Amino acid sequence: MADELPLPRLRWDPVTESFSKNAAGKRVRSSPPASSDPALFSSDDDPSADNYTQERRKKKFRGPWYHQRPASEESSQESQEHAPEKKSRRTFERQFDSGVFMGSDGTDVDEVLEELESRNAMALPVRHSRGTQSARRLPTPEELVQGQIQRCLEEGNESIDLSSRGLTTLSNATIRQLATLTPIPPVIEGVFTRLEPKIKVFLASNDLTSLPGELFNLDRLTVLSLRGNQFEELPPGIGKLSNLKELNISQNSLRSLPFEILDLFSDTSRLNSLNLHPNPFYQPQFPPDHEADKQEEELQYKIGLGNRGRARHRRGAVCSVSLEQRRRSWHSQWNVTYQARTEVRYLDINGTLSKGPNFCNDSSPIPVADANDTPQPPTSRGDLSRAPSLFEVALNACSRHKDLPHLTSWLPDDSPEFFFDLLRDVMVKKDSGGSKCTICQRNFIQPRTEWIEWWEIAKVIERNAMASAASPLRQMENERDVLESMVPLMRRGCSWLCVPEKVAVVEDAVVATE
Amino acid sequence: MASSSQNQGLSKYVTLVSMDGFEFVVLREAASVSKAIARMLSPTNGFKEAQDGRCVFGEINGVVLEKVAEYFYYNYKNRNREDVPDMEIPPELCLELLMAADYLDT
Numbered sequence A: 001m002a003d004e005l006p007l008p009r010l011r012w013d014p015v016t017e018s019f020s021k022n023a024a025g026k027r028v029r030s031s032p033p034a035s036s037d038p039a040l041f042s043s044d045d046d047p048s049a050d051n052y053t054q055e056r057r058k059k060k061f062r063g064p065w066y067h068q069r070p071a072s073e074e075s076s077q078e079s080q081e082h083a084p085e086k087k088s089r090r091t092f093e094r095q096f097d098s099g100v101f102m103g104s105d106g107t108d109v110d111e112v113l114e115e116l117e118s119r120n121a122m123a124l125p126v127r128h129s130r131g132t133q134s135a136r137r138l139p140t141p142e143e144l145v146q147g148q149i150q151r152c153l154e155e156g157n158e159s160i161d162l163s164s165r166g167l168t169t170l171s172n173a174t175i176r177q178l179a180t181l182t183p184i185p186p187v188i189e190g191v192f193t194r195l196e197p198k199i200k201v202f203l204a205s206n207d208l209t210s211l212p213g214e215l216f217n218l219d220r221l222t223v224l225s226l227r228g229n230q231f232e233e234l235p236p237g238i239g240k241l242s243n244l245k246e247l248n249i250s251q252n253s254l255r256s257l258p259f260e261i262l263d264l265f266s267d268t269s270r271l272n273s274l275n276l277h278p279n280p281f282y283q284p285q286f287p288p289d290h291e292a293d294k295q296e297e298e299l300q301y302k303i304g305l306g307n308r309g310r311a312r313h314r315r316g317a318v319c320s321v322s323l324e325q326r327r328r329s330w331h332s333q334w335n336v337t338y339q340a341r342t343e344v345r346y347l348d349i350n351g352t353l354s355k356g357p358n359f360c361n362d363s364s365p366i367p368v369a370d371a372n373d374t375p376q377p378p379t380s381r382g383d384l385s386r387a388p389s390l391f392e393v394a395l396n397a398c399s400r401h402k403d404l405p406h407l408t409s410w411l412p413d414d415s416p417e418f419f420f421d422l423l424r425d426v427m428v429k430k431d432s433g434g435s436k437c438t439i440c441q442r443n444f445i446q447p448r449t450e451w452i453e454w455w456e457i458a459k460v461i462e463r464n465a466m467a468s469a470a471s472p473l474r475q476m477e478n479e480r481d482v483l484e485s486m487v488p489l490m491r492r493g494c495s496w497l498c499v500p501e502k503v504a505v506v507e508d509a510v511v512a513t514e
Numbered sequence B: 001m002a003s004s005s006q007n008q009g010l011s012k013y014v015t016l017v018s019m020d021g022f023e024f025v026v027l028r029e030a031a032s033v034s035k036a037i038a039r040m041l042s043p044t045n046g047f048k049e050a051q052d053g054r055c056v057f058g059e060i061n062g063v064v065l066e067k068v069a070e071y072f073y074y075n076y077k078n079r080n081r082e083d084v085p086d087m088e089i090p091p092e093l094c095l096e097l098l099m100a101a102d103y104l105d106t
């Protein structure tokens, strides 16, 4: 079959959102921002009769015609796009002018544009005829998913089911497509109604270990399923999803959740359904006198007695109340209560432990800190500062470097493996949206303090939902109750001065019993 | 740290020398934020650097060492501040500064 669209060859410039025949030496005019949704049109370009011998579907395209690229051009363009990546390992040398990019100064503009294009490989979906497709390599899972998302966009389908697609990575470019999703409004007696999209993203049963930061910028995201992946941590950005109604993170390798996830339970949030378990969460180890209570609780849990009549607080006569908990206002649907924390881990500039407990990888529980614990930094107080280390300043500059993905190729050959790992980490963190100090809100790359806080995060059970105490529903709620009474949240700080506040210790002899 | 070194008659300033021969004279107290420099300059360790207050860095060039010295003052100036401004460094120096920071332990 002939090319689907015999079009002149133009180069799409993602920066200026315009086309140019040849950008070199020319100032590109940027087109005005689009004021309306891209037009849909169909192709009737090849009217020869043999196209009509079989049933034929009209091809639909979204956007203006000049966004579409013929299939054969795509393959030739791709070979160009990949060319810059094959460049040989450069020796480490200073590039004084590499930080500045002038759109008008000519010679190397093309190369930069191609690199940009290859990085945001957000290739507009080009439908291939069967003949050309079989000659090409098999598409990656992510490419297949991009096509699927594009179909959802065309159909206005808000439910993006990417479950069991063998995904190991998911790029920001792929997710960015979803920000343009507009549902097709239903026509009721000739009247169009405008709809806010309610995006649902199902990523269950893949092999994901990290998430693209753009996912947390989808403020219309209402359902997110990450069930059955390989996550060991979730990005802190997940707390930004203020319209999320359902979140499923069960069956991963999560030892803790980001502290920022508490934002999903504030009084302005919408979260209604949360699936946390099973995950190998860090368990707290209380001092011996509380241990007896805990074992009793476990016994009750095992034989399915649940929490009937159990004391709400089991910290003996002393109950600690986090100031954080008081400062915030929580959603009435959720019971969100600080329980305990570990001692603070103080980390050196490069992330090695300087002082503090080990969070080991086996399933052994971690001792909780005393309610009166005051964190003691490894050095004397006088040497402490909130100023970032030079190491952090440099890491930050690396993170903002326009060529971050290729920075490792500029490292000298004899650099320790540590630097390669470090730069790869920086890239993963940047892609997943970065992190802020949970004490002073400063952006950081390398944390200097970290500790785990255990919080009870449990849904307030509606009374009339438990008609019968003997019903299985009742028992299930109780099991969840026990598990969700100790959710480990990882808190990180940007300096050795960013440590937990002192908790208000309340002499509380009265323990609330049900 | 500074007061103890002054008591022992050590100079208030130290000289940092780059591999290509550039010299930067900085406040001893400010430079001591680098644990590596603090070790070199500590009189108890008996290094030559402690006597003449001169540290030669055979692996750091002048452009990078200048930024290092600038960082020492940035850190010194902001050591007691609650909200510390960001320090900007040119992107093309980021890798060399990263390795210098790792070497200087700062």
Ligand SMILES: [Zn+2]
Residues within 6 Å of the ligand: A437, A438, A439, A440, A441, A442, A493, A494, A495, A498
């Ligand atoms: Zn902080």
